[in-house]
Amino acid sequence: MSNKEKHWEKTKMHMIVTLCLWAFFSMVVFLFGYEINSMSFLGYPLAYYMTAQGSLLAFVLIIFWFANKQEKIDEEFGFGEKEDD
Amino acid sequence: MFKGGFIQNLPKIYGLYTGGFLVFIILMAIAEQAGASAKAIGIMFVAFTVAIYALIGYLSRTVQVDAYYLAGRQVPTVFNGMATAADWMSGASFVALAGGVYFGGYSYMAFLVGWTGGYVLVSTLLAPYLRKFGCYTVPDFIGTRYGGNGVRFCAVLVLVLASFTYVTAQINATGTIAARALGIPFEAGVWVGLVSILLCSMLGGMRAVTWTQVAQYIVLIIAYLIPVFWISNKIGAGVFPHLMLGDEVARITELESQFGLTKNSAADVKAAGVPGGLKSIAVAHAGVGAGGMAVWKYISLAICMMVGTASLPHILMRYFTTPSVKSARKSVAWSLFFIFLLYSSAPMLATLSKISLMDPNLPTGIIGKSIADVQSIEWVKQWSSQKQVFIADFNGDGILQLNEWFMRTGVVVLATPEVAGLPYVISGLVAAGGMAAAMSTADGLILAIANALSHDVYFNMIDPKADVRKRLIVARVLLVVIGAAGAYIASMRITSILGAVAWAFDFAMSGLFFPLVLGVWWKRATREGAIAGMLTGLAAGTAYLIYVYPKFMGNPAWLGIDHLRFGLIGAPVCLVVMVVVSLLTKAPDAATQRMVDEVRVPSGRSILGRQH
Structure with missing residues (x-):
């Protein structure tokens, strides 16, 4: 496999992992909305908390993590960009 | 004080701007104490902020194509995040989101998840690759990747349909706010709103819109957060509402069972003469519906909004x-962070607003009091006369x-400061924030x-030989024409049909999501596949919308897929047709395959140059 192909394989894996995390916080949690709402977090019912704040915060963190790791993958294969803002 | 170029000084410039805006708020508060009328304060807030945006728009004027279309490709990560957040949060988000949560409860909050979760798709699947491509517009990518004017035109078609559905609602919102703040009729307000919008964008295109959107974000987030924190502290709910309203949510649930949640029958509501669009609380604040259909309704709405976002x-x-x-990727993260600041506050504002009205132990509580007493409260009188509240x-x-x-629903944001007894200066600030949100999206x-x-x-x-001057003149003329068309439709007040914001997401999702994603992620995707996918996806989605929407054919929804979710029909059709047709047609040529390979690595030159 060429360098480019290896880079793309790793990029694809990273994308899939990120989308699994995304699917967990956007869908899987709410499959059990009724069941988890009797639990509590910070004093809020859990399903209410997740839809009002928790999942939203998770998405922010997921994207920061995704961007940082993808940058490392790009640099590992020599595809990082030199100029920066 | 300002050494170096404009870009190096951005933090200083916007820091100064934010400080200046806070000073302006304080001056207005002093003016209020000195006896300035509520109306004068409202006019000052809207006029002052709009004048600033117009000034930024004028200072950002340009005669360069790459500055007009791409802001010169030099917008720093964090500032682009703020601009995107303002671009994203519409007048509807600002004014109606908290109200939606207030009346819709948990099932409505699927919108919150949908309108934020979509950014994960943007950052993983699209944004960095489109940036590497170097296109000026989204159809520019489709047209170059798949090759040909036919496919480019299909993408323009979807773009216009989705964006135009959305823009009339925004112009309507600027008109409503301008009309209220300046005390002019709605029809005139719409045109005042349009002129303000065009002042920001006409001379400088993307560059001007970028720098005004950053300024608008700062105004709208200050205007949203100050009331939330103020009310929370005033009623003793907690210093930091987002972490501390657990007791209030529990108290609302307790009060709901005490007062009883009753859904009024349509006949009763009509007989009592309740004005259209007004709602009563009939859904539990924090309760979750049981059963598979409730789960599907929630998740399907979230999926539509997420895929539509992307x-x-x-x-x-x-x-x-x-x-x-890499800054495009990071910028998506910052965008979502700035959006999160407002979206996570909306449920808190709904909670505070609801407890202010419901809790008999609070001086602002009205439920359970005598109707004669409630009707003599100043804000109730005022908002009743505008048919915004009703008993x-x-x-x-x-x-x-x-x-x-x-x-x-809009009253939750617009009136809560008054309900909680905050000074009028806060209401003026909220009007300026709503105006900023609607203008930036429009x-x-x-x-x-x-x-x-x-x-x-x-x-x-039409004219590939046109010189730069001519291209930019055409771009500006179109800007005015489209704005005027939007304003004209908004002034006819039929936006209850056109203004369904969710539809824009479903249209975009039906026609554009898979052609964009597969353009990057599937080399085998062909021009014929893309054309067929866009057209059939859009047609299937639109046909289903007509089939199911009550004002059109009004058939019962299939599997709970109602008119808010018609993208769930359009997008799968688009995917299947695109894949099948792509496999039946000849694979893209070697040059196209190489281009896709190039898009997949960040380093190197963009596919399309700065000037194209």
């Missing part, structure tokens, strides 16, 4: 303006029950449509 051109094009691919004494006992109190949308028509249709299809 296909809306006015958002995607913001990431064409960053200096590099219907269904059981005739003279006591206000929970199901007898009606409000329009600007982004009008620019997306006008750029697609000027760059993709005019320059690429």
Whole structure:
């Protein structure tokens, strides 16, 4: 496999992992909305908390993590960009 | 004080701007104490902020194509995040989101998840690759990747349909706010709103819109957060509401069972003469519905909004303006962070607003009090006269029950400062924030449509030899024409049909999501596949919308897929047709395959140059 192909394989894996995390916080949690709402977090019912704040915060963190790791993958294969803002 | 170029000084410039705005708020507060009328303060807030945006728009004027379409590709990561957040959060988000949560409860909050989760798709699947491509517009990518004017035109079609659905609602919102703040009729307010919008974008295109959107974000987030924190502290709910309202949510649940949640029958509501669009609280604040259908309704709405987010051109094009691919990726994260600040506050505002009205232990509580007393409260009088709130004494006992109190959703944001007894200066600030939110989104949308028509249709299809001057003149003329068309439709007040914001997401998702994603992630995707996918996806989605929407054919929804979710029909059709047709047609040539390979790595030159 060429360098480019290896880079793309790793990029694809990273994308899939990120989308699994995304699917967990956007869908899987709410499959059990009724069941988890009797639990509590910070004093809020859990399903209410997740839809009002928790999942939203998770998405922010997921994207920061995704961007940082993808940058490392790009640099590992020599595809990082030199100029920066 | 300002050494170096404009870009190096951005933090200083916007720091100064924020400080200046805070000083302005304080001056207005002093003016209020000195006896300035509420109306004068409202006018000052809206006029002052709009004048600042217009000044920024004028200072950002340009005669360069790459500055007009891409803001010169030099917008720093964090600032692009703020601009995207303003681009994203519409007048509807600002004014109606908290009200939606207030009346809709948990099932409505699927919108919150949908409108934020979509950014994960944007950052993983699209933004960095489109930035590497270097396109001016979204159809520019489709047209170059798949090759040909036919496919480019299909993309323009979807873009115009989705964006235009959205923009009339925004112009309507600027008109409503301008009309209220300046004390002029709605029809005139719409045109005042349009002129303000065009002042920001006409001379400088993307560059001007970028720098005004940053300024608008700062105004709108200050205007949203100050009331939330102030009310929370005033009623002793907690210093930091987002972490501390657990008790209030529990108290609301307790009060709901005490007062009883009753859904009024449509006949009762009509007989009592409740004005259209006003609602009473009939859904539990924090309760979750049981059963498979409730789960599916929630998740299907979230999916539509997420996939739609990742296909809306006015958002995607913001990431064409960053200096590099990695800054485009980071910029998505910052965008979502700035959006999160407002979206996570909306449920808190709904909670505070609800407890202020419901809790009999609070001086602001009205439920369970005598109707005569409630009707003599100043803010109730004022908002009743504008048909924004209404009391219907269904059981005739003279006591206000929970199901007898009606409000329009926007009132939750617009009136809560008054309800909680905050000074009028805060209401003026909220009006300025709503105006900023509506203007920034309208600007982004009008620019997306006008750029697609000027760059993709005019320059690429009609007159490829046009010089820069002529291209930019055409772009500006289109901007004015599209704005005027939007304002004209908004002034006819039929936006209850056109203004369904969710539809824009479903249209974009039906026609654009898979052609965009597969353009990057599937080399085998062909031009014929893309054309067939876009057209059948859009047609299937639209046909289903007509089939199911009550004002059109009004058939019962299939599997709970109603008119808010028609993208769930369009997008799968688009995917299947696109894959099948692609496999039946000849694979893209070697040059196209190489181009896709190039898009997949961040380093190196962009596919399309700065000037094209």
